[in-house]
Amino acid sequence: MKYMAMVGDKEFTIEINHEYEILVNGERYEVDFRQLPEGSVYSLLLNHRSLEAVVEERDDLWQVLLRGELYEVQVQDERAYRLARARGTAVSVTGEAVIKSPMPGIIIKVPVAAGDVVKKGDTVVILESMKMENELKAPRDGVVKRVQTQQGASVEKNQVLVIIGDPHEEG
Amino acid sequence: MKYMAMVGDKEFTIEINHEYEILVNGERYEVDFRQLPEGSVYSLLLNHRSLEAVVEERDDLWQVLLRGELYEVQVQDERAYRLARARGTAVSVTGEAVIKSPMPGIIIKVPVAAGDVVKKGDTVVILESMKMENELKAPRDGVVKRVQTQQGASVEKNQVLVIIGDPHEEG
Amino acid sequence: MREDGLLTQKFDKLLIANRGEIAVRILRACHELGIRTVAVYSDADRNALHVRYADEAYHIGPAPARESYLVIEKILDVARRSGAEAVHPGYGFLAERAEFAQACVDAGLVFVGPPVHAIRVMGDKLMARQTVQAAGVPVVPGTEPGLNDEALVAAADQIGYPLLVKAAAGGGGKGMRPVYEPEALPGAIAAARREAEAAFGDGTVYLEKMIEGGRHIEIQLLADAEGNIIYLGERECSLQRRHQKLIEEAPSFVVDEELRRRMGEVAVAAARAVNYVNAGTIEFLLDKDKNFYFLEMNTRLQVEHPVTELVTGVDIVQEQLRIARGRRLRFQQEDIRMRGWAIECRINAEDPYNNYLPSTGQITMSRLPTGPGVRVDTGVFTGYEVTPHYDPMISKLICYGETRAEAILRMRRALEEYRIMGVKTNIPFHQHMMESHRFLSGQFDTKFVEERFSMNEREPADVMEAAILAALVAHRQGQQASQVVAPGERDTSNWKWYSRWERLRR
């Protein structure tokens, strides 16, 4: 059985050889794992190396807490991966980038307008929440396709605020 | 709605008057309670007095952990209580007392035999487990009705070892 | 009651006008002193730890603090109904509001804090500056209050550049503008006035020399009602972002015995200038040449008080309660000896990889680090909701070591042991910091986090592969569960794996 896993823009190929033998990008691991009674905690022994991970699903991604770091992992079996590829819905660095409100708050400022060219890291919305002003930034280069909020607006968590499209796309 | 609750040999009558008004043995309590997301933890406010209890069911008894003490509470609604009474299965200080093995182990000694008169607190079985000798004692006065184990026997948790009956019962 | 608004007397029941970790901290101290406790809670906090650990709890309104925790009359009403004899304000909320302290003493309640007069004087930056300056405390060179724009421009040349335009009222960086050259000054004054007017209703500003490479060093004080004041050494709080402290330690890497004594004595003089009573902190800016300047006084318990507790062995909150009960200090200055090193990391619900954006949601798991030298102060638990209503601090993780290096190494261990899920946290920020050479060598100032620190992604390949395998295991488990419903799609090799796995899990 073969799987594809993605963390950020890194892709890994996983093959399950035998019950306790897994290959990650061709490297062999002897794997022993247990799900613990305490929620979603897993104990893994990889070639005797011990790791404890907390794993939860959120928005179709696996959130994996390991040694203080939170990894967001997407796992697909080979067939699903190929199908997604064919349909063009696999994770990709092009396409629309949707900027959502990460929490409820009030829009302090929207320094961009539709049609503006933005660079990765440019501030596109300033949101006040939890007694702080928070700058929401463009996740990549592109062109602002739509602004769906305005200064002074009250917004909910996950509300879409700004959509950024590819630079070469039609406005 | 009326309930009967028993803790050890103490009995309490509980009446639910209104949604948030409960009488325990006639005393009124304004009750606000929440079950918390963390397992079986309850937060109670009784006339603004705050208490946190962990409540789990085991062997038909409610185990309630409150301020370090573990209470074993039996709760029955009035009807069930009356039925049980009528059938003679309500908790009572008479009837058989069954001494079970609290854990797996080896029987070191059984200092009693069927027919022996025992007093509350008399040792009826000595069990070795967890590197220690443990004395199992008679929970009340009575006569040994049956001994179901013997010296040197390996026993499982909850295995019945000795049964004590009423002194006046026929052997 | 004293003329300056101080009431100290024995009490047996105390209301905690706060929530979260600091309410729990105060509850524990009360519990340990045999004082009965009254908690207050908003709609958002019925399940909170401070409600569950208190002896009594009263509802005081909706989630927004301005409709609950900040409403003085509601707090006083609960005090009346519950028979509380004293009030501890914690930090934040009403802790530095002189009118609240006044209302408490007017109602016959002991306010666990300083005299009303001291809160008032120290709460006004200019008045505080004048008062301590008169007592011989060095302040950052700057102007008097209330000058008009022309006078400010004239004064600026004497002070020298770079300098800061600062609002007389408020704090948190609002109404503050750095100015690096004379041409920029008029515009900066106008902007600061506007911002201060909008934020605090008071456009008064003043100028202050900008101390470059300055470190934030503060002195913890304890003072009783008889006028005995002692200092419990310093804390280093230079690691800040947007004026929010992130990491604090005691002692400071750059403060030696002699400097500690000098700063301590100056801090005591500053407190004496307002007849200070109870716990308080004098914040100083320390420049590269070890000159130090009074910044402000916090007339309350501080978030970072635990690091001082660990190195001095003194329980500051218990001392607050004893002082408020009218007891004389149990310590003289010479009784206070610092031992070892303590570091505090504030664990916040925010994403260090995405501009520290706050993260809200339900905490699905909270397993605290424990064992030797580790203390966690928190109000958060499995099932807790991080909401936008209150500040995003999840907990304070405090580690003690015999030396600074040991405290840092222990902090790394504790950060790795911490299991918290459901929101993003700044644990990776702290992990990066605990590995940063600048931090390890003690070479940082108040601008370090913002200007010279970055979260370069640490990606040890093998840990990432473990993360992927963990996700795969969870994924397959979910898949198998759904295949029970859709048996037509079963994959026998999976089943084999799964059943072996199930067998082993027994």
Added chain:
Amino acid sequence: MREDGLLTQKFDKLLIANRGEIAVRILRACHELGIRTVAVYSDADRNALHVRYADEAYHIGPAPARESYLVIEKILDVARRSGAEAVHPGYGFLAERAEFAQACVDAGLVFVGPPVHAIRVMGDKLMARQTVQAAGVPVVPGTEPGLNDEALVAAADQIGYPLLVKAAAGGGGKGMRPVYEPEALPGAIAAARREAEAAFGDGTVYLEKMIEGGRHIEIQLLADAEGNIIYLGERECSLQRRHQKLIEEAPSFVVDEELRRRMGEVAVAAARAVNYVNAGTIEFLLDKDKNFYFLEMNTRLQVEHPVTELVTGVDIVQEQLRIARGRRLRFQQEDIRMRGWAIECRINAEDPYNNYLPSTGQITMSRLPTGPGVRVDTGVFTGYEVTPHYDPMISKLICYGETRAEAILRMRRALEEYRIMGVKTNIPFHQHMMESHRFLSGQFDTKFVEERFSMNEREPADVMEAAILAALVAHRQGQQASQVVAPGERDTSNWKWYSRWERLRR
């Protein structure tokens, strides 16, 4: 390797030949020193905390310790396979088995403990007694080893009654008999010989004067390979039941500065008599007149080491590792200053209301107390199985306070905060003790728990009513849930209550 079987050298990977809380304790110390760790586990421990917190883990056999943790060859095999360069034995299991220490050094592994020779001498009660006596250490008056019955009877009159017949080998009270009058002596000698023969294969016994009202006071030592030995003050461990310590504290209520110095110096002399290296403890019996007598030396880390860590600020396990790596002690005797007071309660899975019967089962909830001055060392977690295979200790709860009273009050707070479900625990025992006048006033000896302490049921009526209401709420909730399945039996008044409740729980 030294002639006496000591190998010290730098190592970077260590195998922990133990399980439970002490394995976790050692793992943490290694982690903090940058030493990589190897755990071993039996069938019962695949999910254990010590496996999950280690860098590597290896299976070593079935649950019974004699088939896993006690099998020297299995431990050494894992050391070979994993490339571990050192072994820490913890306490119990193989910690005081000289042949294990020997096997380690023979295999080129650093044994984190004393020289083999020291383990051997101190492990034999009579040899230990002779050795320290020769070094000028006071021992309880008694006979030489190996006397025949007639000689013992003759010696008894000189020693005086009451006295103890003790087995030369073993411990834990086996082969020990108190004798209060001459007539009972022959029978007691015979019984002790039989018991010792059965338990240890060695019927050698000796006589010792019985110290009435004696207190168990022990001195913690640290010694490096260069012959530097220091003492870290005393621990009071008189609160025992069946020779199992239940509560320990540091310092002791009855030891003053002068006595501490005398006991410390005698302890150092005892250790020096066997060229001791690493951490060790000399146990003394202290009589009412402040005379103290050597009992035995524990040539290993002790369960109760944390109370010493809290009052001295020294991390004993880290020091063990440094010493084993061949480093010189960082402290001189004058650097060791005790501050404050620390108490440890051993939380065991046993029922204090039912003759302390062990309680087995799954821990369904474990929420640890935390906050200022509280440390918990544990290997137990939600879902952990308490089995009869290993000892019933769930955790060590350790509290620090500026004074003994504060440590006790904090312990009360922490005991009340502890949430552990699934097995019965002795938390109520500790709560009773923390409220006992005899304990509070420091008036107890080693017989106190067994002879003069009882668990009279504390039944504050209002708390019991709260327990009943909590059970009622859970009961009704269960009932409502089943009524969903059996709608014919619905009770509308219940439903009303339930729906209101559901609404409020959102």
